[in-house]
Amino acid sequence: MAILIDRDTRLLCQGLTGRTATYHLARMAAYGTDLVAGVVPGKGGRLHLDVPVFETVVAAKAETQANASIVFVPPRNAGAAMIEAIEAEIPVVVCVTERVPVFDMIRVKHALAGSKTRLVGPNSQGLLSPGACQVGVMTTVASRPGSVGIASRSASLTSEVMAITTKLGLGQSTTVGVGGDPVHGVSLKDAVALFLDDAATRSIVVVGEIGGAEEEELAAFVAAVRPAKPIVALVVGRHAPRDRRMGHAGAFASLATGTAIEKNRALERAGVTVARDAASVGPALMAALGRLKD
Amino acid sequence: MNLYEFQAKELISRFGIEIPRGRVAASAEDAERLARRLAFRRFAIKAQIHGGGRGAAGGIRFADTPEEARRLTADLMSRPLVTSQTRASGEKVRWVYVEEAFTIEREIYAAVVVDRARGQLALLVAAEGGEDIEEREALQPGLIKRFPLDATTSPPSGDFAGAAHAAGLAGAQAERVADLLAAMARVSSELDAMLVEVNPLALTNDGRAVALDAKLTIDDNALFRHPALSALRSQIQIEEGDPKELAADRHQLNYQKMDGDIGVVVNGAGLALATLDMLIDAGGRPANFMDIRTTATSLDIAYGIEVIVENPLTRVVLINVHGGGMQRCDDVAEGVAIALRRARRSVPLVVRFAGNNADFARVRLQGAGVAFEDAADMSDAVAKAVGIAARRTTG
Numbered sequence: 001m002a003i004l005i006d007r008d009t010r011l012l013c014q015g016l017t018g019r020t021a022t023y024h025l026a027r028m029a030a031y032g033t034d035l036v037a038g039v040v041p042g043k044g045g046r047l048h049l050d051v052p053v054f055e056t057v058v059a060a061k062a063e064t065q066a067n068a069s070i071v072f073v074p075p076r077n078a079g080a081a082m083i084e085a086i087e088a089e090i091p092v093v094v095c096v097t098e099r100v101p102v103f104d105m106i107r108v109k110h111a112l113a114g115s116k117t118r119l120v121g122p123n124s125q126g127l128l129s130p131g132a133c134q135v136g137v138m139t140t141v142a143s144r145p146g147s148v149g150i151a152s153r154s155a156s157l158t159s160e161v162m163a164i165t166t167k168l169g170l171g172q173s174t175t176v177g178v179g180g181d182p183v184h185g186v187s188l189k190d191a192v193a194l195f196l197d198d199a200a201t202r203s204i205v206v207v208g209e210i211g212g213a214e215e216e217e218l219a220a221f222v223a224a225v226r227p228a229k230p231i232v233a234l235v236v237g238r239h240a241p242r243d244r245r246m247g248h249a250g251a252f253a254s255l256a257t258g259t260a261i262e263k264n265r266a267l268e269r270a271g272v273t274v275a276r277d278a279a280s281v282g283p284a285l286m287a288a289l290g291r292l293k294d
Numbered sequence: 295m296n297l298y299e300f301q302a303k304e305l306i307s308r309f310g311i312e313i314p315r316g317r318v319a320a321s322a323e324d325a326e327r328l329a330r331r332l333a334f335r336r337f338a339i340k341a342q343i344h345g346g347g348r349g350a351a352g353g354i355r356f357a358d359t360p361e362e363a364r365r366l367t368a369d370l371m372s373r374p375l376v377t378s379q380t381r382a383s384g385e386k387v388r389w390v391y392v393e394e395a396f397t398i399e400r401e402i403y404a405a406v407v408v409d410r411a412r413g414q415l416a417l418l419v420a421a422e423g424g425e426d427i428e429e430r431e432a433l434q435p436g437l438i439k440r441f442p443l444d445a446t447t448s449p450p451s452g453d454f455a456g457a458a459h460a461a462g463l464a465g466a467q468a469e470r471v472a473d474l475l476a477a478m479a480r481v482s483s484e485l486d487a488m489l490v491e492v493n494p495l496a497l498t499n500d501g502r503a504v505a506l507d508a509k510l511t512i513d514d515n516a517l518f519r520h521p522a523l524s525a526l527r528s529q530i531q532i533e534e535g536d537p538k539e540l541a542a543d544r545h546q547l548n549y550q551k552m553d554g555d556i557g558v559v560v561n562g563a564g565l566a567l568a569t570l571d572m573l574i575d576a577g578g579r580p581a582n583f584m585d586i587r588t589t590a591t592s593l594d595i596a597y598g599i600e601v602i603v604e605n606p607l608t609r610v611v612l613i614n615v616h617g618g619g620m621q622r623c624d625d626v627a628e629g630v631a632i633a634l635r636r637a638r639r640s641v642p643l644v645v646r647f648a649g650n651n652a653d654f655a656r657v658r659l660q661g662a663g664v665a666f667e668d669a670a671d672m673s674d675a676v677a678k679a680v681g682i683a684a685r686r687t688t689g
Contacts, residue, residue: 109413156562
């Protein structure tokens with residue numbers, strides 16, 4: 001068991017024939033992911049990486065029963081590609097593309113509302129359910145099937161936490177990279193909610209960063225739900241250089257863009273175990289799990 | 295991309311938003327010449343900087359004559375302007391805006407902003423304006439009222455009239471402000487602006503609504519739709535950017551100089567922030583922030599490491615790399631080896647490699663004759679770097 005992707009995932013790739021997509025989809029297929037189709041307008045009818053390429057997501061889904069899509073479409077068309085997948089009712093859509101304009105994402109969010117799709121990203125490293133399925137560009141070297149669910153805003157720290165949990169002998173159920181853009185799909189809270197309902201996930205590590213309000217949203221959710229599964233959070237950027245903290249002076253502050261310290265405080269109040277730094281994630285997780293046994 | 299007041303005003307005026315008459319000046323002589331030509335009864339001389347809190351810091355002055363405009367401009371440009379929102383060293387004043395000063399009946403606050411949590415566009419209004427609006431909102435929550443906008447329609451739709459009423463306006467004045475708010479929403483959606491802030495929005499005795507100050511933040515990721523704004527960005531970067539930071543950006547590195555003595559090189563922004571947190575907690579002082587993007591090649595990385603090694607303040611360099619799917623440890627090792635061969639200065643290196651090809655990367659470094667302290671994990675790397683920096687300070 002895992003969340004969002006598992007052995008039953010049938011993956012299609014929007015933008016499959018591009019160079020980067022080809023490289024990564026070959027890796028995903030080698031990992032054991034069931035790649036069933038590509039969608040590339042103007043290139044329908046060919047075979048690429050041994051799977052058929054279609055003109056539209058609807059056609060690909062009808063022919064191959066694809067139930068997940070990974071979007072490798074350049075920034076200017078990525079928004080339209082995500083909306084196409086949402087309208088085709090693909091249940092899980094992962095967008096890897098960086099630099100998608102924020103107004104395009106507002107349109108994507110509008111299409112997502114009330115839809116049957118869960119969107120991960122954009123600017124996401126994707127999803128990994130170790131031993132079962134990879135829909136993303138992460139390294140899988142340190143991954144191992146197991147019980148820790150990882151929800152992260154940072155790709156590099158996901159690798160770090162993956163290595164830590166593997167070393168502890170716990171392994172991972174699924175890792176979720178929510179993506180680095182201001183407006184995106186699945187949030188840290190959404191990922192944690194999915195992990196709470198997943199039998200294979202017995203503990204959760206959340207990696208947050210300065211900026212935005214996702215950690216605060218997660219804290220409010222945890223405070224309301226009081227989950228039994230231990231949750232450890234690492235929020236980085238307590239000592240970020242000023243230019244990374246401050247954008248334009250003005251209205252952003254009124255929309256709650258918290259500092260790392262404020263985020264930590266909110267999470268701690270909600271009952272989340274806060275790891276002081278990256279090196280403390282392992283000990284914090286073991287302590288939280290130990291408390292559970294007592 | 296953050297625009298200056300004079301750039302923002304020029305852009306919003308194209309959408310029918312009234313702005314005071316004025317011109318931008320690049321020197322004191324320029325300001326005097328413009329003031330003479332504009333011939334207002336009274337001039338506002340406004341320092342052009344990105345940080346807010348300008349008025350309280352003395353960045354807005356008033357002149358009655360062109361000569362006075364020149365004197366005030368010379369004074370404003372003579373030193374960086376430090377405000378509550380700039381860094382401690384302040385912001386260089388390259389331009390002043392010479393504007394008609396006028397009497398206003400009252401001021402309100404208005405902004406259109408991308409609400410990232412909700413993934414929608416929002417309109418913010420308050421019945422009072424002024425540069426300390428955020429502090430006042432913090433003391434008195436609810437001062438700023440929020441109205442959702444639908445940015446999937448063109449132009450964006452929303453309750454502009456309701457917002458004008460929420461700002462305490464009625465009658466013809468409310469109608470005028472509602473139109474102005476709708477125009478701000480159009481600015482946002484047509485220019486891909488993540489922030490359009492008019493603060494203060496002045497209501498004059500003769501019934502006009504005028505944008506006294508304006509801030510615009512354009513989404514860098516949408517510049518491909520706006521070639522003119524893209525050109526403006528290059529111009530701003532050339533004027534203000536640190537040449538090394540700009541060059542690093544071309545080399546797929548996020549580099550920012552800091553004032554400590556420990557050079558820091560990390561792959562990935564999150565891991566870089568995590569490294570700085572641990573380093574500063576341990577009493578270290580970073581000389582820089584550097585995050586290697588996954589698109590950087592070994593030669594790009596070599597460029598970055600050379601910049602850090604050649605910084606005369608750097609006493610030790612901490613390299614923290616978690617090899618990923620796109621960038622392996624040996625790619626970084628190769629960059630390090632190239633940089634050290636080229637650099638005209640040598641400093642001790644502390645290296646922590648983990649993940650993809652970590653062992654191979656260490657062999658690569660040794661093979662290239664690079665001396666380094668091998669760190670077992672992040673804590674070890676941080677402790678070693680802080681220790682070396684401290685010894686080299688006292689020794």
